[in-house]
Amino acid sequence: MKPGHNKDGLPLSRARLPVDTTALARYLIGKIVVRKLPEGIVSGRIVETEAYIVGDAAGHAYRGMTPRNRALFLERGHAYVYLAYGTSYMLNVSSETAGIGAGVLIRALEPLEGIPIMQHNRGIERLRDLARGPGKLAAALKIDRRLDGTDLCQKGPLWLARDGQKPGDIGQGLRIGISKDAERPLRFFLYDNPFVSGLRSLNSR
């Protein structure tokens, strides 16, 4: 447990969450994801996000509401969890107002609490690799479709909390692993943070 972060783990206030998807993606950098498991509390600082905005051809809500993506249409601050490539779960935070389908993908965490639990869930030891990537962080926190639709603004199995310390410089760049609308700079990350996934070149502050 590092000094300076929110030991109470009080949930973020929904009223304070930016409604706009891109603004929310930036806002969530430096915040804490808290997961309550039978074995104990697991948490990590968000160091990388991606915005999937309204009208975004790369977004799952692009063609309207379906059984899979309905949580994207919830009021901002709810979890949208889906299975990618049949192998990895992805954690997103719904954005905008109820009925608007958009969200923010959480791509990487800096592990804070419950590191031994994460190491067990991931089957590896190395701190840097525990939650460096969207599928990895979901595995480390035991997140799956059962958490789809969870209110992240109240304590429960999964929620978002504030960090005591100010985040460092935030970089912005291209989203990873998409083919449509790939030219938009909708990825945000903490500069000089070793827990960020992917390449940092061709990005700007």
Place this chain on the structure above:
DNA sequence: AGTGCGATTGACT
């Protein structure tokens, strides 16, 4: 009812 495809990862050359 059948088909194609990922907002990835880990193993391997």
Place this chain on the structure above:
DNA sequence: GTCAATCGCACTA
């Protein structure tokens, strides 16, 4: 660096 695994789901018919 390359590449297969794996499956729920959206799309076509």
